[in-house]
Amino acid sequence: MRKYKRIFLVVIDSLGIGAMKDAAEYGDAGADTLGHIDQTVKELKLPAMEKLGLGNLCTLSHVAPSDHPLGYYARLNEASLGKDTMTGHWEMMGLHITTPFKTFTEHGFPPELIHELEERTGHKIVGNRSESGTKILDDLGEHQIRTGDMIVYTSADSVLQIAGHEETFGLDELYRCCEIAREITMKDEWKVGRVIARPYVGRKKGEFKRTPNRHDYAVSPFGKTALDILKDAGYDVISVGKIADIFNNQGITEKYHSDSSVQGMEQTIEIAKRDFHGLTFVNLVDFDALWGHRRNPEGYGRELEKFDEKLTQLLPLIREDDLLMITADHGNDPTYTGTDHTREQTPLLIYSPGLKGGQLPVQDTFAVSGATILDNFRLSPAEGMIGHTLGGLLA
Incomplete structure (x- = not known):
């Protein structure tokens, strides 16, 4: 494997590419996030991802196969049990989750x-x-504005969410209450993956709008991850979006909060213009939060087009000694029943200017990403970590 100075790992949150073999056990037989968006959204245009081989990886109406794809491409299966954000990201960095986080749906x-x-x-x-x-x-x-009562709710994810009006409830008070909730939900019988502060503004029904001042209070990873190993070895580990929240700031050397997925890509582009030695790890959450959970394939498709436009700007900044990896953490088929994540395979697109490109075998874990990154920097995984490097396949 060639050695790269800078690696960019970009997670398109929830971009599944078809049901896993065990999807029926999760109630997700037939789910296909990208495939059903492609079928639903008219004139979907993703030229940058098409050049990287997305149309070779998936049979799509709007994204054609490339005769000479610029990148390598593979389908990834999730080894861990579950289909939530933390499970997917933690597995990418080498953890095998055998007990799903608790839900209260x-x-x-x-x-x-x-x-x-x-x-x-x-x-x-x-x-x-x-x-x-x-x-x-x-x-x-409106009830909260009148009374000061606290809005608590959950979702199909392992989360306890608290909504607070920024002016009448107050941001500081919202964060204080979330810290208490995080402490309470560390008990085994109530343990959720994340407590999320959900601030909002507006005065009446139909006008309420959540603000970017969201804050996640996650449980810490139960073992050492690839991020810890990179940081301990003196490499940069730069978080963009909610990566730092997902890993409870463990293994992170620098972090950037993103107000949107577009901003997250803009931040990544700016990071690519500077020098660093290590990993930039990016999560683009709008696909999941704004479109997948709200069952809006049109919005999801247009968000993919915005991402592709930013990817077009990022690709020329990827140097000979850089590696770009694009993947996802689970599915969230916007045409599927309910509002839950879906148990799906995820894509892996790998690009560097010197790579030949082509199809890689189907992989049995998301952890190939973290293992490949560690191999690149000649670092060994910690005991108990899963995953194998793809380095030998990347010519």
Whole structure:
């Protein structure tokens, strides 16, 4: 394997490319995030990803196969149990999750948890159900402004979310309550992957809008990840988007908050213009949060086009001694029933100006990304980490 000074790993959050073999066990038989977007959205244009080989990897109406793809491409299966954000990202960096994070989708959080959260925060709790973030604000936003009650809800993910009006509830108070919720939900019987602060503005139903001041309080990875190993060895580990939140800041040397996926790509482009030695790890969450969960294939498709435009700007900045990897952490088919993530294979597109390009075998874990990165920097994985390098296949 050639050795690269800079590696960029970009996660298009939720861009699945077809159901895994065990998808039926998760209620996801037939899910195909990208395929169904391609079928639904008219005149979808993704020329940059087409050049990298996306149309060779997937049979699509709007993205043609390339006779001479610029990148290598492969399908990845998830080895871990689950289909949430943390599971996908943690596996990329070498962790094997055999016990899925707890969810409270069907009945909300148990009365004992809600009682303790009310006692310790001093706020009465309303909501406590699995709900869309926009609908819960329409249902309860005016009530919170009047009463000061705290809106708590969950989703199909392993999350406890608290919505607070920035002016009447206050950002500081929202963050304080989330810190208490994080402490409470560290108990094994209530442990969720993330507590999320969901600030919003507006005065009445139909006008409420969530702001970029979201903050995630994640549990720490249960073992050493590729990020820790890179940082400990003195390499740069630059987080863009919610990567730092997903790993609870472990293994991160520098971080950039993104207000949108477009901004995340703009930040990545600016980082590519400067010198660093190590990894830039990017999460682009709008695909999942704005379009997948809200079952909006049109919005998802247009977001992909925006990404492709930014990718067109990024590619010329990728040097001979750089490696770009584009992947996803799970699926979220916007044409599927419900609002849950979907258990799908994910794409891996790999580009460097000196690579030949072509198809790679189907891989049995997302952890090939982290293992390949460690191999590049001549670093060994920690005991218990999974994954194997693709270095020998990249000519």
